[in-house]
Amino acid sequence: MADELDGLTEFLTVARERSFTRAAAKLGIAQPTLSQTIRALEDRLGVRLLIRTTRSVSPTEAGERLLQTAGPRLDDIRAELEAMRELRDKPAGTFRISAIDFTVDYIIWPKLAPFLERYPDIKVEITIDYAMTDIAAAGYDAGVRLGGVVAKDMIAVPLTGDSRFAVVGSPAYFARYPAPVVPQDLTGHRCINLRLPTYGNTYAWEFEKDGQELRVRVDGQLVFNGIFQVLNAALDGFGLAFIPETMATPHLETGRLRRALDDWCPYWEGYHLYYPTRRQSSPAFALLVEALRYRAPTV
Known part of the structure; x- marks a missing residue:
């Protein structure tokens, strides 16, 4: 029975990572060894589990079935073994x-x-x-x-109280541009965007006031995929940023940032x-x- 399970962990890691290189690093083994282990598993099962190209790795139909059925069960077994330890x-x-x-x-x-x-x-x-x-x-x-x-099927434990975002810019920026009064004014401002990988698009800034909800697509010279870079660019005067209030507060208190559209920034569940x-x-x-x-x- 143990022989039947040999290579299952390695297969699941490759299938989830979609990369032999990343999977080998995560497992702490050499990539050729990992490839041989997967090949041996495929030989024992008599089916091909992975489609390998020069640029990507993806499960076959049989591999996807094994990933979806065996993966969660193996995770459960690991969790129980950890509980025993x-x-x-x-x-x-x-x-x-x-x-x-x-x-x-x-x-x-x-x-x-x-x-x-x-x-x-x-x-x-x-x-x-x-x-x-x-x-x-x-x-x-x-x-x-x-x-x-x-997701509704998850257990959720609060890490913070209710939270909100803030529209902020440097004093130098506001010396050149008048502060926006309503969210629609942002279309005439230089804004610093955050790109989210899930949607492949930039984040639409979300506002609410008196029951009116607005999502505004902004534009500017800069797009980042990390919020700290957005903050740094705002501090350097390159535009307005939409960042967690907790990040903005120290800089608002020292005067390095100024706030706009405060009455349009609602509190959300934390x-x-x-x-x-x-x-x-x-x-x-x-x-x-x-x-x-x-x-x-x-x-």
Whole structure:
């Protein structure tokens, strides 16, 4: 039976990563060894599992079936084995989290650092990811998103209170351009865009006032795929930015940024850590969740 399962982990990793190079690095083995292992699995099963080209790797119909059926079951087995290991005196385990860089730096890390000091046998791998990644299919234990976009079949734990974004620009920018009064005015401004990989398009700035909701496509000289670069460009006077208020606040307080359209920027449900129900069986993961959980300040 063990021989039948040989190569299954390697296949699932390649199928999820869509790359032998990335899969080999993730597994910590040489790429030729990985290729031989997959080929041996295909030979035993008598079917081809992967389509290999010079530029990409993708599952065949049989490979996709194996990925969708065996993948979640193997993840469940791994979770249970980790739970068994955690019955030792010290909580232990390795957990993978998908999040954007802003939530890592401003929300997760301040709580995660002391947690890791307390539990040295717990390991955490964080991947910066702006895509709406299917965390279960990609092998993550958890992800971080605004509460309103978390899938209904996931458990969601609040990491922050209600949050909002801010339209900001430098004093030098506002010295050259009048501040927008309504969101529609943004079409006449130089704005710094954020491109989201899931949709392949730039993020439409979202506003709401008195029950009126608006989504505005803005334009400008710069487009980034990371929010910190958007902030830096705004600080340097290259245009208006739409960034989390938490990021903007220190610079608003020092005068390096000024705010616009404040009355059009609503509060949204805050950031949440979300994960599939199978993760509940892990004591170490439960400790991690509790360490990151948002607790409203007491008056």
